Amino acid sequence: MIDMIGKKFGKLTVIKKTSATKNGSIVWECECACGKTRLATSRELNSGRVKSCGCLRKERYDLVGQKFGKLTVIKSETLGSHRTFLCKCDCGNEISVRGDSLRRGKTVSCGCAKSSESKIESLKSGRKLQEHTSSVFYQGTLSKNNTTGFNGISFIKGKYRASIGYKNKTYYLISDSDIEIAKSVRKEADEAIKSGVFKEWLQQFRNDNTTKSRR
Structure with missing residues (x-):
C-alpha cells in the first residue's frame, strides 16, 4: 500500500x-x-x-464579477432549464447570456461591438468607393481622345477645360489658357470629393468665380 x-x-x-x-x-x-x-x-x-x-x-459556474470582453457579470439567473447570467456591457446596456457562451468567447458584448465593426467596415467600403470614383477621372487610364495627358483636362478652342464626374454627372469647372490653372482646379475638386464636401466646394468655387468676373 x-x-x-x-x-x-x-x-x-x-x-x-x-x-x-x-x-x-x-x-x-x-x-x-x-x-x-x-x-x-x-x-x-x-x-x-x-x-x-x-x-x-x-467556481467554474459562478461567473459573477468576472468580465468577458465588454461584459461584466452582475448576477446569475435561470431561464427555463438553462442557467444564464445578467451582464452589463461597457456601453451601459444589460443582456442575459448563457455561461458557456461567455466562457467560450461567443458573446463578448450586448451587440454594440458587432454594430461598431459593421459601421467601420461600411465607412471603409464607402471611402474606397468614393476614392475610386473620384480618382478614376484624375489618375486612371486616359481616354483615346485625351490630348493633354491628364484625365479631366481637355483642350477645346485654344483653352484647357477642367471637368469632373460626381454621382453619374459631369461638372465643367473652368476653362483657361493656362493648363496649370486647370490642373489645380481639377485637383481641388478631386480632393473635395474624397473629403465628402464636393457640393460645398463647388458652390464656393462658383461664387468666387462669379465675384471675380464682376470686377
Whole structure:
C-alpha cells in the first residue's frame, strides 16, 4: 500500500487514511484549500477525477464579477432549464447570456461591438468607393481622345477645360489658357470629393468665380 498522507491532488491534501474501501480502493480523508474536508479513493485522486471538495465546480459556474470582453457579470439567473447570467456591457446596456457562451468567447458584448465593426467596415467600403470614383477621372487610364495627358483636362478652342464626374454627372469647372490653372482646379475638386464636401466646394468655387468676373 502506498502512503498518500501529505500528498496534494489539485486543491486537496490527503490528511488521513480511513478504514473504508470503495470498489477495492482505499478511502482517504482529504482537506480542501477552501477549508472543507471530503473523502476520496486512491483511484479517484490518482486519476484526477477528484480535485476539490466541489468548490472548483462551483467556481467554474459562478461567473459573477468576472468580465468577458465588454461584459461584466452582475448576477446569475435561470431561464427555463438553462442557467444564464445578467451582464452589463461597457456601453451601459444589460443582456442575459448563457455561461458557456461567455466562457467560450461567443458573446463578448450586448451587440454594440458587432454594430461598431459593421459601421467601420461600411465607412471603409464607402471611402474606397468614393476614392475610386473620384480618382478614376484624375489618375486612371486616359481616354483615346485625351490630348493633354491628364484625365479631366481637355483642350477645346485654344483653352484647357477642367471637368469632373460626381454621382453619374459631369461638372465643367473652368476653362483657361493656362493648363496649370486647370490642373489645380481639377485637383481641388478631386480632393473635395474624397473629403465628402464636393457640393460645398463647388458652390464656393462658383461664387468666387462669379465675384471675380464682376470686377
